[in-house]
Amino acid sequence: MLLADFGTTYCKLFDTQRDTRARIVASRALEPGFQADLATGHNAARRSKRAVNELSALARGGRRLISADSFVLLDCGSRDLKFVRFAQGKVVDMGWNAECGASMGFTIELLATYYQLDYAAMAVPQSGFSITCGVLGMSHIFDAVVQGSSEEEAVARFVRGIALNAHRFAGAPEEVYLSGGLCDNPLFVACLPCTVHLLGRFVLLEGLLDLLGHEKGHIQL
Helix, strand or coil, X not given: CXXXXXXXXXXXXXXXCCCCCCEEEEHHHCCCCCCEEEEEECCHHHHEEEECCHHHHHHHHXXXXXXXXXXXXXXXXXXXXEEEEEECCEEEEEEEECCCCCCHHHHHHHHHXXXXXXXXXXXXXXXXXXCCCCCCCHHHHXXXXXXXXXHHHHHHHHHHHHHHHHHHHCCCCXXXXXXXXXXHCHHHHHHCCCEEEEEECCHHHHHHHHHCCCCCCCCCC
16 A cells, blocks of 8 residues: 655655565655555545545654654644644644645755755854745845845755744743654754754654554554
8 A cells, every 4th residue: 555645846755565674755745646546645535535634644643653642743844733732642732734834844955055055054043034924934034135145145044934933832832742844953953942852754654654654653753
């Protein structure tokens, strides 16, 4: 069975019969008729035989991967923000923000390419911009550069602003489990003002496996 998490810019795929681990494919590289058996993500309804709500997949994946009974799981992807809060093993709160988190991860990736920056080599800035939207927040970068800041410093402040906004959206927890593409961005992770546990990019796929009824550890991503 082919499982898929159809992200805006990247798709995560796992074939339960052929793959030993999940793989990542650029969304633009998928053929027009590509179909999965079970999927989540914003294109799941169009590209799969059965679609699962992203928050449901996120919650199931978190429960499958995290041993704690009470925790906050924050998913920061290319297009939006999602979080799920567990207390005593049960979901007590969740949220999905495609407006204040608009194109957050995608914008951060574009900025690295445009300014030729390495996020792993960038220092955490002392302050961040006040940002509620990835796209609209880019104006802060341009203004800062005009006022004399280096491009690297301005982008770093932008990333910190994005991280602080994501943290507030999740309820400002002291500890967070992070999933999504921004797990791979060292600067973003370092800018989160809390203890961070990285889960990687395949949490929603783990949720689909949970839905299929596989026992934990039976199939490894």
